[in-house]
Amino acid sequence: MRRTLIAAAAVALLGLAGCASPAADSGGSQTDASKKVTVGVIPIVDVAPIYLGKEKGFFSSRGIDLNLVAAQGGAAIVPGVVAGQFQFGFSNITSLMIAASKGLPIKITCAGNSSTGKEGADFGAVVVNADSPIRTAKDLAGKTVSVNTLKNIGDTTVRASVRKAGGDPDKVKFTELAFPEMPAALAGKKIDAAWVVEPFLSVAKAQGARVVAWNFVDTAPNLPVAAYFATTKLGQDDPDLVKRFAEAMAESSGYAQAHPDEARTVITTYTKITAEQAKSLTLPQWPATIDTAALGVLADLAVSDKLVTAKPDLAALLP
Template identity: 45%
Template sequence: MKRKLSVLLATASVLAVSACGGGSPSGGNGDGGGETSGGSGGGGDLTPITVGVIPIVDTAPIWLGEEKGFFEEEGLDLELQTTSGGAAAVPGVVSGDFDCAFGNVVSIMVAADQGLNLKFVTNGASSAGMENDGFSAVVVNEDSPIKSPADLAGKKVSVNNLSNIGDTTISHVVEEDGGDPSKINFVEVGFPDAPAALANGQVDAAWILEPFLSSALKDGARVISYNFYETHPNLDIAGYFTSNENMESDPETVEKFRAAMTRSLEYAQENPQEVRDIVGTYTEIDEQLRSEMVLPEYRAEFNREATELLGNAAAKYGTVSEPPNLDEILP
């Protein structure tokens, strides 16, 4: 796959586009240290492809697919390169360091809003699709006077990145509950640090994903909102994207990657124990916590209705300047 791309925006602007996390390799964002994991060894007629991934639960299917040989069977020599978070994923694809990368849906909406020509190849992780799914939640201390999402108005609420999927979905849920989202004071706190920030009173509420959510609840935190599910029961969170230039110049490799990822996602969805096992090979999440954490749903297809709702919310709350054209960013 060609990786000669033009940098469409200054690096500083691109770095503002971030995905779901930005912390340790055991959860929401992963520092990864730029480590790589070679695929099939590059023999034969395999086409090399480099994919940037955050080492979190959401990306388990691609690690599992690599282990099962799905990419090699599709003719690809896969190299996984861990990133420090979504802030590195978008510029990595733009610069050509990555052929594809994993990033959340709102990040790609923001990138498109800034003039970057990026498009999803396939979905990657979605809300668990059940009430109180436990995958993503806004939590408060047990003795907090906050009782409902509307009560978050006027309070300090942590999200891992500002102007992204966290504050967008929380704002939507607060307004649906009758509160004023414009009065929420969102502050950036990485997922690994959010439970402590909440317990110490640095924030009034914290948005946390697994595996940190399970730990926070064990320590006495109380859920105010399952913000992903309450935005839409089948909300798509993140997927694998590339540049339009790659789509046009090397469609065969893109299709091979799509096919291998589809197999990987389907296999992960059908084999949750293998997902929990593979997560232990590229994160520091211990076996006990892996056995208890709620997994996202893994599916290749996007729910267009849910993505449109998310895009409209992103525009409404100022994350993007206008609702995104989904035909430009979805497969």
């Protein structure tokens, strides 16, 4: 089972969601001819609602012919949206804040996923080997911790865990490593700790790793992690399309939240995760709206951790 999990995780791409528009029924507005809409996504558990929504007809009923294109991460999706390769994209919130701070013309369309807010039952955590002397987040100071992207949502939320535990976050040594490589690197003691999300959290735990920090939970209750976004130009040129997409995503997220078994099943259609493996994954929350208070915490962390030079204009970034 362990080898199967590791093999499955190694091929599931990861880079690291509900919608700001109110949910609508599947009989919402529909155009006479469906409009082809391409969305850049990452093949991870976070985007299960959009695949489920496509399967259930929540997009087609609103005149949207949905085309989902898998990318390796937000680093490829953000420029793809700005260049017009994708009409919409999926990316973590911190990446979107950083992009907006650099003047990229993007705007969040609707929520993607959020933390469960439950310590011991979240979809992301910091793990160490079973025999590691590290017992709490405070002990991460002076240690090497892997994150999938430096100066992003991973290290800034891990810092929050260290700070909360009474440690010095500036003494943590972060190193960039792809999520699929982390369980093996941890087991081989090439790193002291790893920040992992599902399915790699399950992989690491299957190898005997133990959790020392639930970084999303430590950062803020129900922390918004990712969102769907578009260019500001699309919002100006075709506000009806943006509205219909947001409505379809709201329905999709609500359905996935209410039907976790179906969400687990659809995950097996766009990743290499098997149905048996999907049963044990901890799913994120898929809320209908973005928690703006928690979003403000991420914005403050982006400033204090020097990811941006000034606090992002959340009013301009949000729908």
